[in-house]
Amino acid sequence: MSTPSFITSPEYAADGPAVYFRRDFPVAVGLVRATLKITSLGIVVPRLNGSRVGDEVLAPGWTSYKNRLHVSEYDVTDLVIEGENALGAVVGEGWAVGPLTWELTRGNYADRPALWAELTLHYPDRVEIIGTDDAFQVGEGAVRANGIYRGEDYDARLEQAGWDRAGFDASGWTKATGFDWDLSVLELDAAPPVRRIQELRPVEITTSPSGATIVDFGQVLSGWVRFTVDGPAGTTITLRHAELLTPEGELERETLRQADATDRYTLRGAGEETWEPEFTFHGFRYAQIDGWPGELDPASVTAIVVHTDMVRTGWFETSDPLVSKLHENTVWAMRGNFVSVPTDCPQRDERLGWTGDLNAFAPTANYLYDTRGLLQSWLKDLAAEQQASGTVPWVVPDVLPTASSPTAVWSDVAVSLPWELYQEHADLDILRASYASMTAFTRQVEGLLDARGLWSEGFQFGDWLDPDAPANNPAGGKTDRHLVASAYLCKTTREMAKTSELLGHTDDAAHFAELHERVLAAFRREFVTESGRVVNESATAYALTIMFEILDEDQKQKAGQRLAEIVEAAGYTISTGFAGTPLVSDALSSTGHLEKAYKLLLEKHCPSFLYPVTMGATTIWERWDSVLPDGSLNSTGMTSLNHYALGAVASWLHRVVGGLSKLEPGWKKILIAPQPGGSLTFARTAHQTPLGLADVDWRVTDGEVLLEVTVPEGATATVKLPLHPADATEEVAAGTHSWRYPAPAGYGREAIFTMDTPVKEISSNPDVWAAVVEVFKRYFPGVPIDAAGAHLAAMPLSAVAERMPGVAGADLARDLETAISPREVSHV
Ligand code: BGC
Secondary structure, X not given: OOOOOOEEOOOOOOOOOOEEEEEEEEXXXXXXXXXXXXXXXXXXXXXXXXXXXXXXXXXXXXXXXXXXXXXXXEEOHHHOOOEEEEEEEEEEOHHHHOOEOOOOEOOOOOOOOEEEEEEEEEOOOOEEEEEOOOOOEEEOOOEEEEEOOOEEEEEHHHOOOOOOOOOOOOOOOEEOEEOOOOHHHEEEOOOOOEEEEEEEOXXXXXXXXXXXEEEEEEEEEEEEEEEEEOOOOOOEEEEEEEOEEOOOOOEEOHHHOOOOOEEEEEOOOOOOEEEOOOOOOEEEEEEEEEOOOOOOOHHHEEEEEEEEOOOEOEEEEEOOHHHHHXXXXXXXXXXXXXXXXXXXXXXXXXXXXXXXXXXXXXXXHHHHEOOHHHHHHHXXXXXXXHHHHOOOOOEOOOOOOOOOOOOOOOOOHHHHHHHHHHHHHOOHHHHHXXXXXXXXXXXXXXXXXXXXXXXXXXOOOOOOOOOOOOOOOOOOOOOOHHHHHHHHHHHHHHHHXXXXXXXXXXXXXXXXXXXXXXXXXXXXXXXEOOOOOEOOOOHHHHHHHHHOOOOOHHHHHHHHHHHHHHHHHOOOOOOOOOOOHHHHHHHHHOOOOHHHHHHHHHOOOOOOOOHHHHOOOOOOOOOOOOEOOOOOEOOOOOOOOOOOHHHHHHHHHHHHHHOEEEOOHHHXXXXXXXXXXXOOOEEEEEEEEOOEEEEEEEEEEOOEEEEEEEEOOOOEEEEEOOOOOOOOEEEEOOEEEEEEEEOOOOOOEOOOOOOOOEHHHHOOOHHHHHHHHHHHHHHOOOOOOOOOOHHHHHOEHHHHHHOOOHHHHHHHHHHHHHHOOOOEOOOO
């Protein structure tokens, strides 16, 4: 019996073959149970008597390894036999050893893969432990090279038959050596495992103009390709991955930056061979397959969707298929990025736990999935690394080449995330567990405030990726980055004060409440006029001041008005970045500008919420214009096609369009208040709350509003009846309730355009635009009609008619009015 320690290979070549570990062990008569605990620095695939153990992939996942290292535990009773057995493991480079970040820094945690395992054999009268020690041997096998960014090279001819079975001749193998690692950081179930969640069949296989075979899986995802092949030994199949095709139809690999994302498989050549990589993952939709022997049969390839195994808890759909698709894309962006760590993107040379991205997205994430296991694990890492460095790192786990500094939106997640999780689960332990981290961050920023009480110095990401920021400076948007910082600090200090109060830390509560008042007063003095204008007039500046309760009621109305004007002046295209986008729709709808919020939602011109959907997007992009209208990639280098941050708008869809939100932490009191608008005639949203399923379904049909809601046991709901003639509100208990009443005249018809609507806006609705073009053609035969044409685009429709003198003008106006008149919409 031995106490396990980490072991490794005495010789390891960086970027070389994966390390294979093995040992034989005897099992005596009478075994009751066998359990295996296993982890590694690197990615581990455990094997026992020729079988793979368990269904966790990419184990042990990525945590702040120096502080916490996840240990998987499996019941392996059924895999062991009386007599000789063999325990094996293949360990690849993973996050611990291989290159990370755009600097491709190797060895962030260890210079070589290392293994730790403890196999416990339970007998009626004793327990025996087989632990990793120098009784293990190390060798090589078919995995020739592997890495998170680079992909995997597998030469099936080099598989050592029977290496993971008893009696294998390991005479060519060497003795494992010890690897120094603090065993106190090992944690059973430190984080929920990553698993293979879904398989997607190809939707199309095409031959590109250059002659390459490209498989389209129809969905941008995280995972890999699995295939079955039959061909001659030594044939190498190469799979290159990409999220997009160029307009010419070749792989567009620019979004990967330096990630090679290429798998290679060399055939053994003895009949059918099925393979998938185990030491990498790719963010992709397309795979170019080179070297396939013979014709590629679509049935031979599937995409394996891989992410942290979480329970789905949130759903949304609506009558406008583009909006439903926007929501679906948000779900996929979350799935693509909750791969062990909540990351910015899954495809390029980053895939890092960027704090700001999660700050923007957390409310949406917590609605869509049960994130508690993963995010609480991540918060433990955040706290541990914050303690070590004194600062919340910009990415968690921190592997950045430069030191982080306290930064609004990004570092704020130390407070906002525990607060959001508490709102969802109403469990004070969530706040307790993070309290030291929350207060340390808040006090650190307090120490950085200037004499006025503003956060006015130091680096800030600001309203990151404001579409109007210069291409080479994504932090240089329209909104003063220190305004963004102080506005977010108003929110952070409020949440901090409430947390202290909830946990009974009365001195802290008083201190942080006072700090909050100080920051709030300083912000108002510096940035807000008495009437409610915000000096830095941008959609983001207004959205933050409205949503962070910085303004009094009168000022809020004025600010809402200005925000509506700014949003309209931008033609309802997006003019906000990471800081403002999650809030702008709420800021409009909560200040009486619901219709403008809908116009913002339904706009399709670039860049807008729906523009990517019209371009065939299947996920949320890093920028709304990551792909340009001609199908080419935006050349700024920040153009991931799988970034959840801006998908934060889905939270507004859930709460305002769907109409489901919580009035109290843990959903004990629910607000059901759908706010129909735009051309929507139906929406449904549901959330698996900690108390059970809450469901809201509204539809406008045949001149009636139908509302059906389900309130879970243990909850009550305030129901504000949508489009109700008397604006009625009702209080209801758990159960299913429904209402039916007349809809306002005209609602449910697609009557969103008037003669004052700019031509460009009308052209975004294909049916209405077709009718308008008909009229134009009648009056201006032979004149080409192009809504994008600069002078016509900005003109209201009435101005076009006014250009025709006399009766013709009046006739034209009448016909145009008919063309844009409301039409019945058949949905549901
Ligand atoms: C990431 C972002 C992140 C940002 C901050 C980017 O490279 O992809 O989402 O928040 O850097 O600098």
